Amino acid sequence: MGMIRFVKMQGAGNDFVVIDNRESRFSLDEIIAFTPRLCDRRTGIGADGILVLDASQKADFAMIYRNADGSDAGMCGNGGRCIAAFAISNGFPAMHRFECNSKIYEASKHVQHIRLSFPVTTIVTPITDGFRIDTGTDHIVVPVTSEELHDSATLIARGRTLRHRHNANVNFVCERKDEHVVDIVTYERGVEDITLACGTGALAAVTWWHHAFGQNMTSINQFPVHSKGGTLLVDLAFNPVSPSYQNYHLTGPAIRVFEGVIHL
Numbered sequence: 001m002g003m004i005r006f007v008k009m010q011g012a013g014n015d016f017v018v019i020d021n022r023e024s025r026f027s028l029d030e031i032i033a034f035t036p037r038l039c040d041r042r043t044g045i046g047a048d049g050i051l052v053l054d055a056s057q058k059a060d061f062a063m064i065y066r067n068a069d070g071s072d073a074g075m076c077g078n079g080g081r082c083i084a085a086f087a088i089s090n091g092f093p094a095m096h097r098f099e100c101n102s103k104i105y106e107a108s109k110h111v112q113h114i115r116l117s118f119p120v121t122t123i124v125t126p127i128t129d130g131f132r133i134d135t136g137t138d139h140i141v142v143p144v145t146s147e148e149l150h151d152s153a154t155l156i157a158r159g160r161t162l163r164h165r166h167n168a169n170v171n172f173v174c175e176r177k178d179e180h181v182v183d184i185v186t187y188e189r190g191v192e193d194i195t196l197a198c199g200t201g202a203l204a205a206v207t208w209w210h211h212a213f214g215q216n217m218t219s220i221n222q223f224p225v226h227s228k229g230g231t232l233l234v235d236l237a238f239n240p241v242s243p244s245y246q247n248y249h250l251t252g253p254a255i256r257v258f259e260g261v262i263h264l
Contacts, residue, residue: 004264006038007086008045008257011078011114013196013229015257018051018086021064026052032070034264039068045262048191049073051083053090059097059104061087067190074137077199077232077250080105081114085254103136110251118203118248124211129162131208135248138168138189139204143212149174149185156194159187171201173208182209183226196229199250206234207245215240222251 007018017038019026026034031052039047049067056062063083067073080100084107088094094109106117118136125132130142140162148154149172159170170187182205186198202225210220218240222233230253237247 009082014078035070081254135203141208197227
């Protein structure tokens with residue numbers, strides 16, 4: 001396969017290998033095949049997943065995202081912000097649109113942060129283990145205490161069980177009383193471990209918070225979600241008639257770490 005040029009990026013600690021595929025023209029099968037090697041933290045570059053910028057007939061570009069194991073992740077919020085920052089650094093406008101899984105996302109640069117809009121309408125479904133919420137990819141939200149949130153070994157074991165039971169990402173969340181802040185730890189499907197942050201998980205966490213504590217509010221703006229890797233800000237709107245959630249925005253950092261060449 002030869003040489004691959006890449007950029008390593010991270011958003012709130014969620015890290016990615018980013019590739020511009022407009023010239024390389026790797027097929028999806030090729031991308032799936034080399035993703036685990038590139039994402040391996042011992043023998044490769046190391047990342048939670050891979051982002052591929054490709055041509056699009058519907059938007060400024062298309063984003064292909066795969067989990068570290070090569071599986072389909074659905075949408076990735078931190079990845080979406082990172083590929084938007086990567087695109088801007090490569091000549092795309094500061095406000096642009098990209099395609100992912102046949103949906104169109106809008107991104108804009110705000111000083112050091114990227115703000116990303118999600119064409120998602122979702123509902124909260126209570127289940128035995130917590131709440132199922134789809135914010136572009138499948139999530140389970142599980143409320144826990146502050147003490148439980150800091151017990152990583154237990155969260156990994158519990159997250160692994162719930163991830164396979166529900167085939168979804170698992171978000172352990174804790175509300176800070178009277179602060180309108182949510183702390184979160186996410187066990188990600190396809191990474192098969194806790195990650196430092198999850199963008200679509202942050203959207204799910206604020207959706208859960210509104211469902212549990214804020215249904216008298218028809219919108220939420222700049223709601224902070226704290227993860228081990230940093231803080232993400234979430235906006236959403238609530239339609240009490242449906243009831244459903246829409247008009248999601250995710251704002252946070254998207255940082256270039258290093259760039260290089262890897263030979264496969």
